[in-house]
Amino acid sequence: MMKKIRILIAKPGLDGHDRGAKYVARALKDAGYEVIYTGIRQTPDAIVKTAIQEDVDFIGLSLLSGAHNELFPKVVELLKSKNADDIIVFGGGVIPESDIPGLKENGIRAVFTPGTPIKDIIAYIESAK
Amino acid sequence: MQNLARQVLKQDIRAIARSISLIENETDITQKEALIDTLHPHCGNAIVWGITGPPGAGKSCLLDRFIEHLRQDNKTVAVIAVDPSSPFSGGALLGDRLRMQKHATDDGVFIRSMASRGHLGGVAGATADAIKIFDAAGFDYVIIETIGVGQTEIEVMELSDIVLLVLVPGLGDEIQALKAGVMEIGDIFIINKKDLDGADRLKSEVEYVLSLKDSIESDSKHPICMTSATQNDGIGNALSQINSYFAGLRDDGRLAQKRKERIEKELKHIATTKIMASANRFLNIDQRLNGWVEEVFQKKVSPYKLLNKKIGDFLQEINWQ
Amino acid sequence: MSKDEHFQKRRKDWEDTTVKKTTDRFPERKTEFATSSWIPADRIDIPESGDFDNYSDKLGFPGEYPYTRGVQPTMYRGRFWTMRQYAGFGTAEESNERYKFLLEQGQTGLSIAFDLPTQIGYDSDDPIAEGEVGKVGVAIDTIEDMEILFDGIPLDKVSTSMTINAPAAVLLAMYVAVAEKQGVSRDKLTGTIQNDILKEYMARGTYIFPPKPSLRLITNIFEYCSAEVPKWNTISISGYHIREAGSTAVQEIAFTLANGIEYVKAALKVGMDIDSFADRLSFFFNAHNDLLEEVAKFRAARRIWAKVMKEKFNAQKPTSMMLRFHTQTGGSTLTAQQPDNNIVRVAIQTLAAVLGGTQSLHTNSRDEALGLPTEDSVRIALRTQQIVAHESGVTNSIDPLAGSYTIEKLTDTIEAQAWHYLNKIEDIGGMVRAIENGYVQKEIQDAAYRYQQEVESGERVVVGVNKFTIKENPPSDILKVDPKLRDLQINKLSEIKKLRNNENVTQKLNELRLAAQDPDINLMPTIVAAVKEYATLGEICNILREVFGEYQESIVL
Known part of the structure; x- marks a missing residue:
């Protein structure tokens, strides 16, 4: 047997636009990954605890409300505090280009903005795993 | 561990x-x-x-x-x-x-x-x-x-x-x-x-x-x-x-009984898996399979005959009985 | 009379009765309408010959059943649609400034965007509101914020649309109370609350309570408004977000109308008379790029709703059968790549909405795939509507695409496919069940997945995204909300909590709890009383959470 890559797709914050998150979840499943999807309105704490229980390799965060600068780094911070920062965090959604460097400094390893083809996300996962 | x-x-x-x-x-x-x-x-x-x-x-x-x-x-x-x-x-x-x-x-x-x-x-x-x-x-x-x-x-x-x-x-x-x-x-x-x-x-x-x-x-x-x-x-x-x-x-006592049955199944399962794995290893089935398929296909031998013989040889080899 | 003379005779009847009744009260904008080359434009064009009965059944005349060609007899010859830009961000003060800017620019109605904590019934100081305060709209905690929001805007002069659903009763109560403070009586208030919870469960996500108590709140609002705020549109049944979630055009109208049917049933169940509330129901649709399909979609929606109201619910009043709708251009069609291209997309979508006979329209700004729109972008979006209204000429004759083989075929096809869904949902046992068992969500997700796969494979071209791409510099001027805003809002809130009469607040909240526990009591008066005492939105919603419980998302992946 081979180790399966497990990925948590999570929506922090309060926005209910889950079209992108669901699409990515389904497309990653079709690419052969095990994907855990938790639905909308997840707190950073719930996301991190879920990621640890599910022993995922990646967390993909999706947010369209503009709260990414607050919530994405919070997830990374909590992972660190639980010695789980080997889990790789990437993000997507309506995120202005100018926010990306700041997010990367805060431990978000990759940011995918609208229009990113799914093959780019898969390529990233394969290169980072 | x-x-x-x-x-x-x-x-x-x-x-x-x-x-x-x-x-x-x-x-x-x-x-x-x-x-x-x-x-x-x-x-x-x-x-x-x-x-x-x-x-x-x-x-x-x-x-x-x-x-x-x-x-x-x-x-x-x-x-x-x-x-x-x-x-x-x-x-x-x-x-x-x-x-x-x-x-x-x-x-x-x-x-x-x-x-x-x-x-x-x-x-x-x-x-x-x-x-x-x-x-x-x-x-x-x-x-x-x-x-x-x-x-x-x-x-x-x-x-x-x-x-x-x-x-x-x-x-x-x-x-x-x-x-x-x-x-x-x-x-x-x-x-x-x-x-x-x-x-x-x-x-x-x-x-x-x-x-x-x-x-x-x-x-x-x-x-x-x-x-x-x-x-x-x-x-x-x-x-x-x-x-x-x-x-x-x-x-x-039915719970204990149930759990014993579970263990029984588990033991059988582990036994079967392990025996299968060992036998596989010894008989080298994976590698020899193609040859056997050919023999059976050409009607040189029937499946039972072939495997009874192979397994018999194997048991003899490991001094079974 | 020869068969073909029917057309001209009916047209004359229509001019003499339906049109005349309207023009007597509201004359048309001009006495003569003509193209840019002075070719006269008739109010309406109809076939000269053909199957008259078929024409009457399917199309009829504007302002007459089945309203395929429009709900008003003169449509845009009487007046243009309401140009209503959805706006709001940050604090009430900032949003108030933006509203005044928009009114100065010639906008004719307000459309309030609330931030997510407000939409889900949390105060700004709730831990779950972190990062979200003032982001996608304005933060409202108490009636004080609402007063600031409408400061200097006379509520009897402006019509206000509020995108608020789960806590719609609370925001409406605040609006009514602010009007009272401005000295405006309730019967003068015009506007709309979205108040459409079913699509929140299936597509938009700002639900709080389970379906049953949510439907009760909705019917409470119907009853309250029918007695107290008669000119208010009590619900805006929205397909917009269903489409944004990735549905097809057919699914958009089918699921929206199915939601409408569910609300009507709920109101009938509490004993309301169909004609006492049906004309206060309004709809809200999306406009995408496929121009002809969109036009056909709007026409089909009107025809279906008229039939549903007349045949299924036995409505008597013509206004009960009219599907009036607001349109917003499709947010999900905007691209972050080469954002100026979005101006063109929005122009096409504007045409779709206008040729489809919309009553009001919001045009998206080119930069909305990147963040909140800047003032410049908002102006261009509004100008797009003004150009279509004043320069394009499509407003001269009513329903000008009617009779096109393609448009009529599309209209018929969309109608047939939508009926198929409506019947299916009826078989499942209504929309609430169809949502609970995930049927609707699955249909939408499958369509969204298929669409996205086509984009990924290049089979479907999105200009600037998967074809005709260029290297771009990141856009520079993106509007951002000050992250400190939440602290400001929290301070304001704690000040209010100190200054208000807390005993009265507790008492009003207790009254609300008791009222909520009795399903036969209308909650609106109690909520109005509570907001007047400066009870916060969160406090009120928490009482209701306690009594009603919270909805748990149902997802079929």
Whole structure:
């Protein structure tokens, strides 16, 4: 047997636009990954605890409300505090280009903005795993 | 490995999670066996439930309510939620925990989604050992939520102390399900969405089928509970019925009997797997198979003749008898 | 009379009765309408010959059943649609400034965007509101914020649309109370609350309570408004977000109308008379790029709704059968790549909405795939509507695409496919059940997945995204909300909590709890009383959460 890559797709914050998150979840499943999807309105704490229980390799965060600068780094911070920062965090959604460097400094390893083809996300996962 | 097991016994969440991955991935069999061996003395305290029933019956939602009630009694709960892997991509979309996500931040609850990875029977190949990990880690309850496809889910019966079969009116195939023997799996019957039309009719149908079953088994009455998980209605009652059913099992020795049967199956399973693996190794089947196929195809030999000979040679070689 | 003369005779009847009744009260904008080359444009064009009965059944005349060609007899010859830009961000003060800017620019109605904590009934100081305060709209905690929001805007002069659903009753109560403070009586208030919870469960996500108590709140609002705020549109049944979630055009109208049917049933169940509330129901649709399909979609929606109201619910009043709708151009069609291209997309979508006979319109700004729109972008979006209204000429004759083979075929096809869904949902046992068992969500997700796969494969071209791409510099001027805003809002809130009469607040909240426990009591008066005492939105919603419980998302993946 081979180790399966497990990925948590999570929506922090309060926005209910889950079209992108669901699409990515389904497309990653079709690419052969095990994907855990938790639905909308997840707190950073719930996301991190879920990621640890599910022993995922990646967390993909999706947010369209503009709260990414607050919530994405919070997830990374909590992972660190639980010695789980080997889990790789990437993000997507309506995120202005100018926010990306700041997010990367805060431990978000990759940011995918609208229009990113799914093959780019898969390529990233394969290169980072 | 000792270290990982020690962490599991200390209820370290990451260690538990990683142990389950270790079992699922089967990347290192020796390590996996060592882990389970170390944990074995600490197993046997958890109460193991299986929850099964057709898709759309509200299993996750109901489970969410049970967790809520069990937590009020200060019981810790581990959940293994099984979903199918895609036979095409090998990937899986694991969404059962969504319904239970309000417990995500509760340290007394551990939810693990598990893809079936091709295993049949409504659970995953790793489910049995994952139960042991949770059991050894000290969870009061370990609950398995099956994929929910019906009569093929016998395996959950072999893994759990009690199986809750969740039914719901209006799926249209109730009677078929009853006839098809799904009923054999359940210890407790839960009719969820009891506010829907047809709930009472479904209840009498279940009662009827059970009256036949009970007259054969005659050792216990199978409770039928009516719930509405979304309305949080009937959950407490169902829980106390489950608990007293369990107490009955425990007190008259049927629980021990059940668990022994489980061990028996497990031993047989391990034995078969190991013998198969050893025999494979010795006979070198994988490499020689092509040649054999050719021989059989050209009618130089028949399958039985060929294999009786090969295995006979092998047994002689290892001085069997 | 020869068969073909029917057409001209009916047209004359229509001019003499339906049109005349309207023009007597509201004359048309001009006495003569003509193209840019002075070719006269008739009010309406109809076939000269053909199957008259078929024409009457399917199309009829504007302002007459089945309203395929429009709900008003003169449509845009009487007056243009309401140009209503959805706006709001940050604090009430900032949003108030933006509203005044928009009114100065010639906008004719307000459309309030609330931030997510407000939409989900949390105060700004709730831990779950972290990062979200003031982000996608304005933060409203108490009636004080609402007063600031409408400061200097006379509520009897402006019509206000509020995108608020789960806590719609609370925001409406605040609006009514602010009007009272401005000295405006309730019967003068015009506007809309979205108040459409079913689509929140299936597509938009700002639900709080389970379906049953949510429907009760909705019917409470219907009853309250029918007696107290008669000119208020009590619900805006929205397909917009269903489409944004990835549905097809057919699914958009089918699921929206199915939601409408569910609301009507709920109101009938509490004993309301169909004609006492049906004309206060309004709709809200999306406009995408496929121009002809969109036009056909709007026409089909009107025809279906008229039939549903007349045949299924036995409505008597013509206004009960009219599907009036607001349109917003499709947010999900905007691209972050080459954002100026979005101006063109929005122009096409504007045409779709206008040719489809919309009553009001919001045009998206080019930069909305990047963040909140800047003032410049908002102006261009509004100008797009003004150009279509004043320069394009499509407003001269009513329903000018009617009779096109393609348009009529599309209209018929969309109608047939939508009926198929409506019947299916009826078979499942209504929309609430169809949502609870995930049927609708699954249909939408499958369509969204298929669409995205086509984009990924290049089979479907999105200009600037998967074809005709260029290297771009990141856009520079993106509007951002000050992250400190939450602290400001929290301070304001704690000040109010100190200054208000807390005994009165507790008492009003207790009254609300008791009222909520009795399903036969209308909650609106109690909520109005509570907001007047400066009870916060969160406090009120928490009481209701306690009594009603919270909805748990149902997802079929």
